[in-house]
Structure formats: structure tokens, C-alpha cells
């Protein structure tokens with residue numbers, strides 16, 4: 001078997017496509033897990049925000065229950081009692097005409113401070129402002145929530161813990177109408193938000209309050225990783241792509257190889273026989289056929305038997321094929337041969353059949369089985385067989401004892417010499433088409449005339465192979481009408497059905 005190397009022409013393209021595909025799959029998978037993580041994170045954030053909002057609104061509600069609210073000791077003390085119950089409210093006070101008058105922590109404010117910052121008025125009756133400074137004589141900034149005359153102060157710290165825990169996403173808590181941002185956090189792990197990169201956003205809205213948590217990730221998928229890791233991943237994917245593409249290419253190449261396909265064709269009995277008629281020059285009638293094996297493959301097309309028989313030998317599949325072909329030929333032709341005992345079939349043999357002592361026995365059994373006469377079977381031994389003369393002579397002797405006819409095929413092209421003709425008692429000599437087709441060539445014509453006179457002396461049946469033209473036919477006919485002809489001038493190899501049709505027009509044909 002010839003060493004086959006896979007067809008690598010398209011390998012770089014396949015590797016690139018595969019690498020692109022795997023990178024996309026990797027990117028999408030990482031993005032998917034990031035989105036899941038983002039959703040979980042958003043939910044944690046929303047729970048926290050709702051908890052804080054519930055705390056503030058509850059504190060404001062409690063404060064609004066204080067009757068006759070004035071910035072006096074009684075009211076301030078009540079505010080202090082309320083404040084102690086709420087985790088996230090840092091201070092609680094009264095505000096009138098934009099000025100904070102008093103709070104639980106600071107008491108009555110002498111220098112009452114005007115809230116300069118514009119408050120966001122929500123539809124729920126609450127007003128908000130973020131990072132308000134200068135209300136108290138400290139540097140701290142507060143987020144404020146106001147309803148009517150009550151104001152609650154919170155420090156931005158509630159989310160600090162979450163901010164610190166969250167290494168990945170930027171996020172904001174924003175009113176549902178998107179007009180007011182309660183809190184926002186820019187993750188240092190995110191690219192500058194103005195980059196052209198697509199941002200993966202997850203929005204989760206509260207069912208209790210009119211705000212949503214929006215988490216943003218502008219390092220989706222593979223961009224999440226540092227550059228050197230991304231490069232490493234892409235290189236790994238490239239390597240994997242190469243290995244996959246190489247394996248696939250080798251696999252498909254093997255699947256498409258002639259060896260592989262022939263093996264499965266033989267095992268699935270996809271090989272078939274055709275029969276090329278042999279014509280008697282005197283009568284121009286079909287007097288027999290040569291059986292020729294055929295293989296038509298979907299990929300390799302119609303493959304020459306000279307090629308695939310060699311492959312079958314190398315794959316050790318030839319014995320199976322040889323027995324199968326002999327059986328098929330005799331079985332298929334039996335109806336014709338039984339009705340016309342002069343009709344013969346020529347079977348080609350290789351070294352295997354000659355060296356295998358059981359082949360002739362098998363052929364004899366086949367003839368008995370299909371009720372054929374052994375002399376109707378011609379065994380063609382090609383001159384190019386390359387076996388020792390003694391072995392061939394032995395085989396021919398045994399074959400003749402069985403009553404089979406022996407033909408020397410391709411005469412003139414191989415190693416045979418005149419000793420062959422004397423040592424082996426061939427019944428038929430088939431002149432190779434190399435000679436048949438050179439009758440118009442002066443020198444070769446002399447050679448063919450010499451061959452003709454030689455074989456006439458030997459008194460053997462002579463078949464001229466490869467007769468393609470009228471000139472060739474006329475030349476042969478003019479020299480001896482006892483010759484036989486096999487060639488495209490009359491017929492190419494025929495399917496069994498076509499052979500039967502051809503025999504119908506043949507005067508010698510019996511009723512099939």
C-alpha cells in the first residue's frame with residue numbers, strides 16, 4: 001500500500017475557522033457565566049438597597065407620627081428614640097422651607113442650613129439628594145431622603161462593603177424613570193467606560209421601590225482576562241484547533257483513501273462483473289466472453305482493475321475477491337453456458353490462484369454446482385505474472401486434467417519466451433493489443449506477421465485483443481478466418497443484461 005499523507009491544502013483555513021469558532025464559544029461561555037454572576041450580584045445589591053429603603057421610609061414614617069412636631073426638646077428626644085431603632089439612618093430631623101432646623105444627633109441647629117442642592121422629587125412623595133455637604137459642621141457628605149418636613153440622613157457607607165467585595169462590575173442604583181442615580185460605583189477592574197467596547201448590562205428592578213440596580217461589565221468574555229492570559233488562551237485554542245483539524249483531516253483522508261473504500265466495497269459486495277464478448281472471425285458471432293471485474297466508487301469513480309487489484313493484493317483482500325469473482329461469473333453465465341455448450345468464459349488469474357492448490361478444486365466444484373462443462377472455462381494467465389515456469393507448468397497440467405482450457409494472455413508484452421509455448425500446453429494465445437493496434441506500422445506489421453505464422457504452426461486458438469478499427473479487423477480476417485477477436489470494434493465489456501441482449505441478436509444465441 002502506498003503511504004498516504006493527508007491532504008493539508010485546506011488545513012490552515014480549517015485551523016483559522018476552528019480557532020475563530022472555539023474563541024467565540026469560549027467568549028460566549030465566559031460571558032454567560034459572567035452574566036449569571038452579574039445577576040446574582042444585582043440581586044444581592046437590590047436586597048441591600050431595598051433593606052436600606054425600607055429602613056429609611058420606616059424611620060420617616062415613625063417620625064411623621066410625632067404630633068405637634070417642633071424643634072423643641074420633646075420632639076428631638078422622640079427623634080432620638082426613633083433613630084436608635086434604625087440601622088441605616090444616620091440622622092433624622094425636621095426641615096422647613098429648605099432649612100434643616102434640628103436633628104436627633106445635632107439637636108436644634110442655631111445656624112440653620114439651607115439645602116442648596118436640588119432635590120429629586122419622586123412620584124412617591126419622597127425627595128432625594130446624594131452626597132450633600134455643609135448641612136452640619138463636619139466634612140461628611142450625606143445622602144438625604146425627605147418627606148414633607150422630615151429629613152433622613154444616610155452615609156454612603158451601606159454599599160461600601162459590597163463595593164469592596166465586588167471586584168468585577170460597575171453598578172448604579174437608578175430610578176425606574178432613569179432620572180436619578182441613588183448610588184453608583186465605578187469598578188477599577190473595568191475599562192474606562194468611554195471605550196468602544198460593548199458593555200454587558202444586567203438590570204434588576206425592585207418590586208417594592210421605584211428603582212433598579214444596573215450592573216455593567218465592559219470586559220465581557222475573553223476581555224475579562226489580562227492581556228497575557230488572553231493571548232495564552234488564544235494560543236491554546238489555536239493548538240487545539242490545529243490538533244482537531246489535523247485529526248479530522250487525517251480521518252477523512254483515510255475514509256476517502258482507495259484502500260479504505262476498496263476494503264468496504266469488497267466487504268459489502270459492491271464489486272461487479274462485466275463481460276467482453278469474443279468474436280469468431282469466420283462467423284462474426286459471439287462465441288464466449290472474458291469476465292472482467294469492475295469497481296465504481298463514489299469518490300474515485302470507475303477505477304481500473306489493474307489498479308485496484310494490486311491494492312486488494314496488498315490489503316490481503318485479493319483471495320476473497322478471486323473466489324467471489326469466479327463464483328459470480330459462473331453463476332451469472334450459467335443460463336447461457338448450459339444452453340450453449342460451445343460458449344466459454346475466460347477468467348483471469350493472478351499468482352494467488354496459481355499458488356493456491358485449492359483454487360482449481362473450487363472452480364471444478366463451481367462447474368458441477370452450476371452444471372457447466374469444465375472445458376467451457378478458460379483460465380487466462382498473463383505473461384506478466386512473474387512466477388517460475390515450473391510452477392506455471394504444474395498449474396496448467398492440473399487445470400488441463402480437470403478439463404479447463406488455458407490461455408496465455410497479453411502475449412508479446414511480458415517475460416514469456418518460446419520455452420513457455422513449448423513447456424506449457426496453452427490452448428489459447430491472446431495477442432496483446434500493443435501488436436494488434438500497430439498493424440499499420442511497417443516494422444511492427446512484420447513482427448505481427450511473424451507472430452501469426454509462429455502461433456499457426458503451434459496449432460493453437462488465437463485471439464487478437466484490443467481490435468478497435470475496421471482496418472485492424474480486416475487485416476486479421478484477411479490472414480486467417482480461424483482467428484478470434486476481442487475488442488471495442490465489436491463490443492466493450494457489457495453488463496450481464498447487455499450481454500444477453502447482444503446474444504439475442506447473435507445467430508448462435510439460444511433462447512435464454
Ligand SMILES: Nc1nc2c(ncn2[C@@H]2O[C@@H]3COP(=O)(O)O[C@H]4[C@@H](O)[C@H](n5cnc6c(=O)[nH]c(N)nc65)O[C@@H]4COP(=O)(O)O[C@H]3[C@H]2O)c(=O)[nH]1
Pocket residue numbers: 276291292293304305306309325347348349350380382409410433465466467468486487488489493
Ligand atoms: N484500449 C482497448 N482496451 C480494450 C479493448 N478491448 C478490451 N480492452 C481492455 O483490455 C483488457 C483485457 O483484459 P486483460 O488483458 O485480461 O487485462 C485485465 C486483467 O489482467 C485484469 N483483470 C480484470 N478483471 C479481472 C479479474 O476478475 N481477475 C483478475 N485476476 N484480473 C482481472 O485487469 C486487466 C485490465 O482489465 P480492463 O481494464 O477491464 O481492460 C480489459 C479490456 O477492457 C480495446 O479494443 N481497446
